[in-house]
Amino acid sequence: MSSLSGNGASRDGYGDALLNLANNPNIVVLEADLGKSTKSCHFRNKFPERTFSIGIAEQNMMLVAAGLASSGKIPMASTFAIFTERGFEQIRNGIARPNLKVHICGSHGGIHTGSDGSSAQSVEDLAIYRTLPNMTVIHPADDISAEELTMQLVDLEGPSYMRTIRNKVPRSYTNNTKQDLIIGKGNVLMEGEDVVIICCGVMVSKSIDASILLKNEGINAAVIDMHTLKPLDEELIDTWSKRCGCIVTAEDHSIIGGLGSAVAEHNSRTNLVPVEMIGVKDIFGQSGDSEELFEEMSMAIKDIVQAAKKSIGRK
Amino acid sequence: MPLKLGTKELEKMALSCRINIIKMIHAAQSGHPGGSLSAIDMIVGLYGTVLNIDPSNPNWEDRDRFIMSKGHASPAMYSILNELDIINEQDLMSFRKLGSVCQGHVDMNWTNGVDFSAGSLGMGLSFGLGCSLAAKLDNSNRKIWVMVGDGETQEGQLWEAIMAAVFHSCGNLKLIVDKNRIQNDDFVSKQMEVGDLKGKLESFGWVVREIDGHDMEEICDAINWANTGIEGPMAIIANTIKGNGVSYMENNPSFHGKAPNIEEFQIAMEELS
Numbered sequence: 001m002s003s004l005s006g007n008g009a010s011r012d013g014y015g016d017a018l019l020n021l022a023n024n025p026n027i028v029v030l031e032a033d034l035g036k037s038t039k040s041c042h043f044r045n046k047f048p049e050r051t052f053s054i055g056i057a058e059q060n061m062m063l064v065a066a067g068l069a070s071s072g073k074i075p076m077a078s079t080f081a082i083f084t085e086r087g088f089e090q091i092r093n094g095i096a097r098p099n100l101k102v103h104i105c106g107s108h109g110g111i112h113t114g115s116d117g118s119s120a121q122s123v124e125d126l127a128i129y130r131t132l133p134n135m136t137v138i139h140p141a142d143d144i145s146a147e148e149l150t151m152q153l154v155d156l157e158g159p160s161y162m163r164t165i166r167n168k169v170p171r172s173y174t175n176n177t178k179q180d181l182i183i184g185k186g187n188v189l190m191e192g193e194d195v196v197i198i199c200c201g202v203m204v205s206k207s208i209d210a211s212i213l214l215k216n217e218g219i220n221a222a223v224i225d226m227h228t229l230k231p232l233d234e235e236l237i238d239t240w241s242k243r244c245g246c247i248v249t250a251e252d253h254s255i256i257g258g259l260g261s262a263v264a265e266h267n268s269r270t271n272l273v274p275v276e277m278i279g280v281k282d283i284f285g286q287s288g289d290s291e292e293l294f295e296e297m298s299m300a301i302k303d304i305v306q307a308a309k310k311s312i313g314r315k
Numbered sequence: 316m317p318l319k320l321g322t323k324e325l326e327k328m329a330l331s332c333r334i335n336i337i338k339m340i341h342a343a344q345s346g347h348p349g350g351s352l353s354a355i356d357m358i359v360g361l362y363g364t365v366l367n368i369d370p371s372n373p374n375w376e377d378r379d380r381f382i383m384s385k386g387h388a389s390p391a392m393y394s395i396l397n398e399l400d401i402i403n404e405q406d407l408m409s410f411r412k413l414g415s416v417c418q419g420h421v422d423m424n425w426t427n428g429v430d431f432s433a434g435s436l437g438m439g440l441s442f443g444l445g446c447s448l449a450a451k452l453d454n455s456n457r458k459i460w461v462m463v464g465d466g467e468t469q470e471g472q473l474w475e476a477i478m479a480a481v482f483h484s485c486g487n488l489k490l491i492v493d494k495n496r497i498q499n500d501d502f503v504s505k506q507m508e509v510g511d512l513k514g515k516l517e518s519f520g521w522v523v524r525e526i527d528g529h530d531m532e533e534i535c536d537a538i539n540w541a542n543t544g545i546e547g548p549m550a551i552i553a554n555t556i557k558g559n560g561v562s563y564m565e566n567n568p569s570f571h572g573k574a575p576n577i578e579e580f581q582i583a584m585e586e587l588s
Contacts, residue, residue: 028452052448052483060441060475067445070423070430072376073452075445090438090472098424098432 005144007168010201011107013146014164015039018076020151022047027154028068030054030077032061038078038107038164058083062090062102069100074154081106081122081163088128095159096132102159105150109139109163110252111285111293112202118284122163127257129161130230136160136183137230139251139259141204144173145227148181156183163201165252167290170205172225186233188240192220195308196240196247200226200259203250203278203299210304221248221308229259234266241267246274246311250304255279274314276307320363322531329359329531332394333560334587335407339390341580343411346419349570350464351391353495353528353555360534361460361491362395365542370399373428379457380446382431384439385464385493386420387572392429393417401428437470439463440490444476447485458542462491466498468509474519477548481520486545490521493528495557497568512552521550528553561586 019042021027029051035041044051054061058079065075084091084106095102111121129137136156140146146164153160172189173181180187189204190211199207204225211221222240226233241247247267249260260277267275278299285293294300320328332355340346358381362368367379383392393410396402402416409415418425420434431442443461450457467473480488492512496503503509513523524540526533534553541549557571558564561583564575575583 028448050452054479055475055482057472057475057479059438059472060444060479063438063441063472063476064445064448064479067442067447068449069445070442071446071449071453073449089435090441093432093435094438094442098422 005171005174008143008171009166009168010140010143010146010164011039011166013140013143014105014150014162015042017147017150018043019046021154024074024154026072026074028052028073028075030061030065030075032056032058032079032083034079037080038105040076040078058087059090062087063094065102066094066098066100069102074101076103076105078105078107080120081109081125082120085122085125085128092132096134099134099158101156103153104161105164106161107164108166110165110201111280111297112252112290113166114290114293115287117287121285123254123280123285124257125163126229126253126259127261130257130262134158135230136228138162138183138228139201140164140227141172141201141225142169144171144175144178145181148178149183149227152183165202169202172204172208181227184228184231184233186236187225187227188222189225190221190223192222193244194220195312196222196224196244197250197304197308198224198226198237198247198259198263199250200229202252206301207250207304209301210308213301213305214308219308219312226259229262232262232266237263237266238270241271241273245315248276248278248304248307248311250278252299253279255281274311276311278304278307316369317365317367318363322535325359325363325531328363328398329356330587332359332391332398334584335394335397336390337561337575337580337583337587339393339407339410339417340574342408344574345411346390346574347387347572348390348564348575349497349557349567350385350388350493350495352559352561352564353557354385354388354462354493355391355394356529356531357462357491357493357534357553358391358395360531360538362399364535365538366460367457370401373401377455377457380430380443380459382439382443382459382461383421384433384461385436385467386433389417389419389421392421396426396428399428402426436467437472440473440476443488444480444485447488448483450487458487458489460489460491462493465492465494465496465509465512466503466506468492468512469507477516477519477521480548485548488548489541490548490550492550492552493555494552495555497557497566497571499571501568516550521548522546523550523552525552525554528555529559
């Protein structure tokens with residue numbers, strides 16, 4: 001299924017969405033010397049008067065964005081996910097607290113960013129931004145979903161953080177199915193009754209592949225793309241945890257504080273079913289090819305398959 | 316609609332503000348008197364002469380902005396908003412109490428007439444830069460004023476913004492440095508000397524004037540100078556006295572963030588009346 005529509009990197013979807021949004025004259029773009037990487041460069045090339053280079057100064061960028069937002073503009077500020085964290089307190093006090101409509105995109109997130117090594121592999125961004133009141137936190141699966149979800153950001157009543165990724169992955173969406181994407185609503189990509197795999201980002205296509213492998217063994221695994229970590233689609237989790245009786249979460253992120261934690265926190269308050277988490281297990285990454293790293297860190301398709309069986313065994 | 320008050324009226328307003336600063340901090344039994352008293356003459360000079368705002372419509376989109384980056388000096392901000400009838404004395408006396416529009420540090424979501432949520436130093440000039448860029452995009456000639464403390468210039472982010480303001484030719488951006496020479500723990504010279512601020516700002520490309528921040532005529536002259544210049548970002552370094560107007564608070568680091576007790580309060584009221 002996933003291989004039918006080719007490959008795409010979510011950062012490209014973000015770049016395309018900025019161009020699509022440009023008709024709105026209030027859209028402005030902020031860069032911190034990484035526009036070519038985050039793909040805001042396409043907007044810069046067409047709308048230089050609405051693109052502001054802030055230099056390698058992420059803390060400044062966050063508050064410049066806040067000032068623009070307070071004056072009625074809709075700032076789209078991007079850098080690497082890891083460097084947004086340098087401005088965390090600026091985001092906390094200058095953006096989230098006054099609830100200003102600043103949209104932050106952190107690209108090159110997760111260990112999927114690969115050979116640059118652990119300094120570049122943010123595996124905690126989703127966790128820290130999830131703790132901030134007013135913030136919407138999104139991690140799309142591919143370029144098509146990143147484009148669609150970015151388009152929807154301008155309708156939010158507050159700030160957002162979106163993590164995109166550098167490398168191409170098998171697409172989970174087509175131009176027809178992207179209409180199923182709504183910020184704050186998880187999207188059921190595969191149905192099943194034995195286990196539900198709740199995933200985000202690059203782990204969505206891997207979870208679909210894991211579900212196909214499980215099917216060959218007679219296990220029906222549902223797959224939900226939980227592209228929005230906050231606000232979490234708790235209703236959908238309830239529906240599927242009741243139906244399947246056990247959960248696997250899968251994310252290219254620390255298992256502390258990310259999607260797995262969010263799902264487990266909710267699960268602990270509602271239908272207590274087994275939860276197995278696939279993610280980065282409280283360690284830093286290293287240089288390497290993305291797929292090698294996923295093998296090394298027990299986040300490959302086979303690991304999702306094993307986690308599904310383990311979760312089912314704990315029912 | 317600038318007020319265009321004369322020097323005598325401004326001095327009278329500043330005295331009224333000083334009294335309210337002490338009253339509200341005493342009532343709350345917490346707050347930051349030293350930096351409020353050092354900053355107040357500049358704030359009154361700005362609001363009382365050139366700042367283009369509409370007190371009956373504090374959120375008017377095309378107003379000038381005043382960004383109080385040294386957000387702990389919130390009593391100074393609230394006292395001027397009271398003079399403009401944007402908030403009232405009851406609001407002042409609720410300072411720092413549960414549900415008050417006068418939060419401990421200035422907050423744009425709690426108080427009409429406050430343009431920036433401060434409390435964490437070094438962020439206001441960046442925010443002002445964003446407001447400045449927005450004004451330019453809107454082809455508006457509104458001005459953006461930002462006040463920082465001299466201790467605050469130890470924050471690296473401030474220098475990121477100082478650099479960027481020149482790069483983006485922000486002639487509508489005006490910086491006031493309340494140089495009262497004292498920060499939380501002690502004198503700036505003992506904590507981390509910030510050196511020749513005028514020279515540093517000029518080396519980044521700013522146009523700078525240094526003044527006595529308690530001489531109302533000098534203040535008005537400098538504010539008018541900065542308000543009419545649009546070539547590039549301009550800064551006024553105001554040499555001030557921390558705690559100015561209350562003898563035992565003047566140049567006293569211990570009154571950076573401490574409320575006067577009842578005896579001290581009475582002395583302050585006598586000195587200011």
